[in-house]
Amino acid sequence: MAIMAERYTPILVLRRENKGNQDLLFTLYTKDLGKIKAIAKSARKITSKLAGHLTQGRIIKARIIDKGSFQLLDVLSGGGKCTNLEVIKFLHFLDSMTPYNQPDPHLWHIAKEVVGRCQVGPVVYRELLSIMGFVSPFPSVLPACAWCKRRERSPATLFYTPDLVFLCSNCGAGVKIDEDELFPIT
């Protein structure tokens, strides 16, 4: 019989969905495994303590087993939680922008800080986009707006995740796009 790898790792709950009648499917950003999808079997049963702990914006230590796909077995009590709408939007950003199964200690550290402070701002997005290679780490170097391209007149102040482009505030405001996909960088 194959030995299945089981481990404890701190996790941040990015998304939670129902799966079948009783299971929950989670998108997690984890310290040790990066972003993963993990299922919690029978977690929607009224007696399951997992369901109560595993809500969006929660950071908690969890026991995960890799059976070819990840399964959430247990959580330790405690851990921080933030349900501030700006931070929920930040979780959406992390989900959109990070690949699966690629741990990144720097990203984990930032995510943990954001949830711990229950606060997020342009500096954080700028730093994350810099780590991801989308923008210069030097704050004085502003990217040009991808749509109007007038860098001098209106430097980009927003990042639009569906197209992975920077936009100036005019272009950001003038088009009907979901505000949840626009992130401030200045």
Ligand SMILES: [Zn+2]
């Ligand atoms: Zn523009």
